[in-house]
Amino acid sequence: MINISENGKKALKIIFSDYLANYNSYNIRDKIGISQGGSLKLLRSLKEKGLLTSEKMGNAIFYKTNLENGYLIKLQELIYSDYSSFSSFVKGWISQLGSLAPYSKAILLFGSILMKEKAANDVDIGIILKKKEDYKKLEAMIKEINEQNRLKIHTLFLTEESFERKLKEKDKPLLDIVRSCIVIHGQDLFVKVLKNAQKV
Numbered sequence: 438m439i440n441i442s443e444n445g446k447k448a449l450k451i452i453f454s455d456y457l458a459n460y461n462s463y464n465i466r467d468k469i470g471i472s473q474g475g476s477l478k479l480l481r482s483l484k485e486k487g488l489l490t491s492e493k494m495g496n497a498i499f500y501k502t503n504l505e506n507g508y509l510i511k512l513q514e515l516i517y518s519d520y521s522s523f524s525s526f527v528k529g530w531i532s533q534l535g536s537l538a539p540y541s542k543a544i545l546l547f548g549s550i551l552m553k554e555k556a557a558n559d560v561d562i563g564i565i566l567k568k569k570e571d572y573k574k575l576e577a578m579i580k581e582i583n584e585q586n587r588l589k590i591h592t593l594f595l596t597e598e599s600f601e602r603k604l605k606e607k608d609k610p611l612l613d614i615v616r617s618c619i620v621i622h623g624q625d626l627f628v629k630v631l632k633n634a635q636k637v
Contacts (some may be wrong), residue, residue, distance in 0.1 A: 511613035540571040543623025
């Protein structure tokens with residue numbers, strides 16, 4: 438068992454989900470909220486543990502997640518399953534949207550609700566369909582949830598294949614979603630698809 442700090446988990450999540458960017462100790466420090474020295478020490482430690490790889494470009498060292506490390510992949514699934522830092526309002530939506538899990542491979546919560554919370558205009562979710570035939574069932578369930586809430590759900594429906602294909606095609610709206618979303622259900626699938634997309 439590798440001991441990873443909360444800042445370490447934040448760094449791994451950022452580098453893994455924003456995989457088209459080049460992260461070093463300078464440009465990741467503000468995202469985590471630590472000093473330059475702390476950021477440098479953190480990234481070096483994660484590399485020493487085999488969770489990151491590094492490449493020198495000019496005077497800077499840039500880091501990527503080590504996709505060959507099976508422990509890293511399992512750790513990412515756990516990181517995406519941890520909702521402890523979210524408000525009770527967001528946790529309420531996580532709980533409610535969990536009811537859609539039986540008919541989906543994954544559920545992603547994203548958009549303004551994560552920043553504005555009660556002041557948001559709607560609730561954006563992405564659903565990776567288990568079967569295309571489940572679309573109508575899910576639509577009916579979402580309609581029922583919408584009737585019970587002030588904020589209305591807007592849904593992006595995808596298949597696992599289209600999710601992965603769009604990421605490989607560098608679809609900007611979808612890349613923005615994976616960088617910031619909460620994974621309500623299907624953490625294993627989400628991590629697997631992001632891993633596959635990075636191997637192009």
